[in-house]
Amino acid sequence: MRYATTLGAGLLTLALTGCAGVLTNNATAGQSGDDNTVTLYAVSGPEVTDPILGAFKSKHPGIKVNRIGLPGTGEAFARVRAEKDRPLGDVIWGGSSELYTANADLIAPVELPNDAATVAKDPDHIWHATDLLFQAIAVNTDKFPDAAGHPKTFADLAEPGYAGGKVGFATPKSSGTSYSLLTTMVTLHDWDYVDRFVKNARMLDGSTAMFNMVKDGEVGTSFINEDLGAKWIDAGAKIKLIYPEDGVSGQIGSAGVIKGAQHEAAAKTFVDFLMSKEAQQIMVDEVQRRSSRGDVPAPKGLPPVEQLKRADVDEKWAAEKKDEILAKFDDAVKSAG
Known part of the structure; x- marks a missing residue:
């Protein structure tokens, strides 16, 4: 994710007066x-x-x-x-x-x-x-109890015969979260990775299904927005959040x-x-x-943001090439059968 780290001069000072707010x-x-x-x-x-x-x-x-x-x-x-x-x-x-x-x-x-x-x-x-807002890999520890087999990276999720079974993934056409994840995948591992990942994926209609299915144990692995995952863990959900070591998706x-x-x-x-x-x-x-x-x-x-290895996604590319990126993802899904 690319963004500026400095700000130029000429800051605006704003002041307003008026009647009581509603x-x-x-x-x-x-x-x-x-x-x-x-x-x-x-x-x-x-x-x-x-x-x-x-x-x-x-x-x-x-x-x-x-x-x-x-x-x-x-x-x-x-x-x-x-x-x-x-x-x-x-x-x-x-x-x-x-x-x-x-x-x-x-x-x-x-x-x-x-x-x-x-x-x-x-x-x-x-x-x-x-x-x-960062996205983590979410593992249901009841559905997938073997901690030694839990993924540590995006790359792990595309391995043939991935131990966690199907990975819940929302279609990026309808999910901004999944679109951020997709552009992170391509940035880290290129389109060959996506071709392999979709073979392990269970495609879902939206982010809510992607989040809920791992919480409810319908899939062993998925992705989740970290704030929601942390709230569910505090409430007793049997899930574990894993920040990929090869790069973290964020918005x-x-x-x-x-x-x-x-x-x-x-x-x-x-x-x-x-x-x-x-x-x-x-x-x-x-x-x-x-x-x-x-x-x-x-x-x-x-975790403190400094502990996360954030993926350096080119924001301009992700914005300007969105239709092309989504079409290429659809092609990968169709090819995977």
């Missing part, structure tokens, strides 16, 4: 002409957004947030593209950074004060890092200011707050995701 959650955008309103297209669910929205309301009572929940980042960008000539939203929050890069024509490039504190930075200032959770936003100043204030230490501590303590900041430690149960 937090709403309805399905209609662009209803208020108030300069102190932010229409938010939220990809993540309320379990992620609500704690931070509550803190924003307390910190900035003069800015109203109109939260509109959308089922996925693709749907959010499709809506913004349809509204391009007359933008109704101000901010997109949620989804991985490569999707923002792929839709850079829809996002305003803005440099914000808290960008400097994040460990992942977009040199073009399109996306702003709100959290870090930079992001937000962006929509180009042509009606309430651009308030939108900048909101996105900058998402990266603040206050909001990021809530991300760790209440949402239980990794912070995008270097000065906020990882949630309990997750």
Whole structure:
């Protein structure tokens, strides 16, 4: 995963005044002409957004947030593209950074004060890092009790006769998590690896099935977002998380200011707050995701990011060549029978 590690000068200082803030959650955008309103297209669910929205309301009572929940980042960008000539939203929050890069024509490039504190930075200032999310190999220890046979690497999962049986894997067309995993596989081991891996894979319709089937013991091995895996382990699930030694797949959770936003100043204030230490501590303590900041430690149960060997996936390639990558994966699945 490639990203800048430094930030240039010219940070924006933002200040807004106004009337008392109101937090709403309805399905209609662009209803208020108030300069102190932010229409938010939220990809993540309320379990992620609500704690931070509550803190924003307390910190900035003069800015109203109109939260509109959308089922996925693709749907959010499709809506913004349809509204391009007359933008109704101000901010997109949620989804991985490569999707923002792929839709850079829809996002305003803005440099914000808290960008400097994040460990992942977009040199073009399109996306702003709100959290870090890594994927681990998940093993069901009841279904696959032999610890000596547990995989240590992506490479292990493509071995003929893999001891763990079929590996649950969601189709990357419908799963952003699997798309990140796929681009990591290709980056680490090229397409010959993918051809071998899919022979060991049990293809599933989406991320939820990929996560649940290993938890429920329907497959012995799968992949999982680490925050969910850690929560399930705390709740007693018989699963084990393994961070691949040959490289860990990850996503930079992001937000962006929509180009042509009606309430651009308030939108900048909101996105900058998402990266603040206050909001990021809530991300760790209440949402239980990794912070995008270097000065906020990882949630309990997750290893420090410095201990992980992160795969260096070319974000531009993953974004611009997505259709080609997905088509090549489909060909591999068909060839595997």
